[in-house]
Structure formats: structure tokens, C-alpha cells
Amino acid sequence: MLIFGFPRFMIVIFGALILLATALSGWAKAKSIAASSAPQRQLAHPTLFQILGLGVAVFSLAFVVFLLFGFVIFMNSYSSWQKYEGQSYHRADFEVTRAYFQRGSKGGISVYASGTVDGQREWMDLESYVATRPRSQAELDEQVSAGTSIPIYLFPNLKGRSRVRVLQRIPPADAYHRTAVEALEYGLGGVLLSGIVVFVLLRLRASCYEEKEGAFAATA
Numbered sequence: 001m002l003i004f005g006f007p008r009f010m011i012v013i014f015g016a017l018i019l020l021a022t023a024l025s026g027w028a029k030a031k032s033i034a035a036s037s038a039p040q041r042q043l044a045h046p047t048l049f050q051i052l053g054l055g056v057a058v059f060s061l062a063f064v065v066f067l068l069f070g071f072v073i074f075m076n077s078y079s080s081w082q083k084y085e086g087q088s089y090h091r092a093d094f095e096v097t098r099a100y101f102q103r104g105s106k107g108g109i110s111v112y113a114s115g116t117v118d119g120q121r122e123w124m125d126l127e128s129y130v131a132t133r134p135r136s137q138a139e140l141d142e143q144v145s146a147g148t149s150i151p152i153y154l155f156p157n158l159k160g161r162s163r164v165r166v167l168q169r170i171p172p173a174d175a176y177h178r179t180a181v182e183a184l185e186y187g188l189g190g191v192l193l194s195g196i197v198v199f200v201l202l203r204l205r206a207s208c209y210e211e212k213e214g215a216f217a218a219t220a
Contacts, residue, residue: 048208052208063191066187066190067187077183084171089155092152094115094116095117096150099126099137100112111140118154124164125164129166131143151166
């Protein structure tokens with residue numbers, strides 16, 4: 001993770017999650033060994049057992065979703081925040097020369113435009129500008145026709161489409177930083193909450209068993 005430039009606090013967090021997963025795995029293995037050597041038990045509440053099992057599956061999935069999507073959103077926002085943090089910029093207008101609708105090989109859609117800013121040719125993404133996601137070049141042209149003036153932030157020290165950002169209430173660096181913090185808070189909160197719920201449900205599911213009558217006599 002250090003090689004790929006991950007922030008140190010993220011390394012600490014994921015290291016802690018790995019240790020937690022290892023500890024839970026060891027605990028589950030120990031419980032399995034203990035159960036195999038314990039007196040035989042029978043399922044006393046099968047309906048409740050199935051309901052709790054479904055709950056474990058749902059909240060386990062929630063755990064993975066919070067962890068995966070929280071991590072992806074955080075890393076994307078963190079990377080963009082680092083790109084724009086400390087960069088000089090100024091308010092300008094992007095005069096659209098032509099808008100482009102492009103469909104990728106995997107079905108993804110990209111919308112962008114060529115134009116001029118302060119007399120210089122520039123390119124910009126239109127994802128955050130269009131009101132509704134267009135499904136064709138014609139629909140895009142209806143929303144962003146040639147000659148449209150778009151208020152923007154211009155970052156002269158960056159390259160490509162990153163130089164031009166649609167004017168928003170919050171500058172890009174601050175917006176990406178806020179998104180990264182929210183993704184971290186909600187992601188870790190969701191992971192912790194769903195992990196606790198799974199643990200409680202597993203304990204409740206274990207209580208659905210009772211020892212078979214005569215088990216002690218058979219083992220004596």
C-alpha cells in the first residue's frame with residue numbers, strides 16, 4: 001500500500017480490519033473445534049434459526065458493501081482532492097465549440113466538449129453540467145449546443161480535461177475533501193455496525209440449539 005501511495009491512516013485502518021478479520025476467523029475456528037468435541041446438540045427452534053441465518057447473510061453482505069464501496073469512493077475522492085489541493089485557479093467562462101457523446105466498449109457513456117477559455121482551446125467533461133444523462137448525440141446537443149457559455153474554474157497548471165471544472169458552490173478541492181471524509185465516516189461506521197449485528201445474530205443463532213437428552217449418559 002505504501003508503494004501505491006495510500007495515505008498512512010488508511011493503511012492503519014485496513015491493517016486493523018485485517019487483524020480483526022484474522023481474530024474473528026480464529027475465534028470461529030476455535031468455536032468449531034469446541035463444538036465438534038462437545039456433547040451432541042439438536043436444533044430446538046428451526047424457524048428462528050432460519051430467520052437469524054438470513055439476517056446473518058444480509059448483514060454480512062452489507063459489511064462487504066460498506067467496506068468495498070466506501071473504500072472505492074474514498075480513494076477516488078482522495079485522489080481528486082490531492083490533484084486539486086493547493087492548485088491555483090480562477091473564475092472563467094467556457095465557450096462550447098462542440099459537444100461529444102461517446103459510448104465505450106463496455107456500455108459506459110462519456111460526454112465532453114471542446115471550446116475556448118480566455119481565447120485558448122480547452123476540453124472539459126460535461127458529467128457535472130448536464131441536467132439529465134443523455135442517451136445520444138442528439139440529446140446532448142439539445143442540452144449543450146455550440147455557443148453555450150459555461151461558468152467554470154480554470155486550473156492553468158493542470159493538463160487535459162482536469163484543467164476545467166464546472167463552477168460549483170464549493171471549489172473542487174474542498175468538495176472532494178468533504179466527499180472523502182464522508183465516505184470514510186459512513187463506510188467505517190457501516191462496517192462497524194454491520195459487523196456488530198452479525199456477531200450478535202451469530203450468538204443468537206447458536207442459542208437455537210439444545211443438548212440432546214441422554215447425551216451425557218452416552219458419553220459417560
